[in-house]
Amino acid sequence: MKRLLVKLEVVFLSFCILFIFSYTKAKGKDWKVYYVSDSDFYFYDVDSITKFKEAVKVSEKSVARQIKPYNLTEALKKIVEIENKSLKEMNDESRKKTIETLAAQETIRLYEINCSREMYRIITGMEYDKEGTLINSVISSKWDYVKPDSIIEKLCKAVCP
Numbered sequence: 001m002k003r004l005l006v007k008l009e010v011v012f013l014s015f016c017i018l019f020i021f022s023y024t025k026a027k028g029k030d031w032k033v034y035y036v037s038d039s040d041f042y043f044y045d046v047d048s049i050t051k052f053k054e055a056v057k058v059s060e061k062s063v064a065r066q067i068k069p070y071n072l073t074e075a076l077k078k079i080v081e082i083e084n085k086s087l088k089e090m091n092d093e094s095r096k097k098t099i100e101t102l103a104a105q106e107t108i109r110l111y112e113i114n115c116s117r118e119m120y121r122i123i124t125g126m127e128y129d130k131e132g133t134l135i136n137s138v139i140s141s142k143w144d145y146v147k148p149d150s151i152i153e154k155l156c157k158a159v160c161p
Helices: 002-026 072-083 092-102 151-159
Strands: 031-036 040-045 055-064 106-114 119-128 134-139
Touching: 031 151, 040 151, 055 151, 106 151
Parallel strands: none
Antiparallel strands: 031 040, 040 055, 055 106, 106 119, 119 134
């Protein structure tokens, strides 16, 4: 029984990846998978890579692997983890924005990565809900170090020379 479930999961994941590739090819992008987590698929756009002396710019996309029922209690617990604050310390706008982020189904970001210094920043980022409606955006974050075993480290390994 366990083997059958594993085989079904592999078939399902293969179908999902094939579907996503077909969908993204139709949009004219060349998205390549660089990581799959328990909850998301991560891609970078091969055609978007621009190389400079020490840096690379690349578009990255994450897509929710499965749509889960939205659970406000779980979202509020995540807010506390993400913000590292108690709910009483957070204002309504901060809570709302964090919940919207947690409910995102697709995120597209443009990264600038300094490969030699192992640093990165987000130039732009957009998060969409499952209907494709923009729910959050980021413009130009500060430079940060690439942390070991992080998703950004996996992206760096995929795109840095």
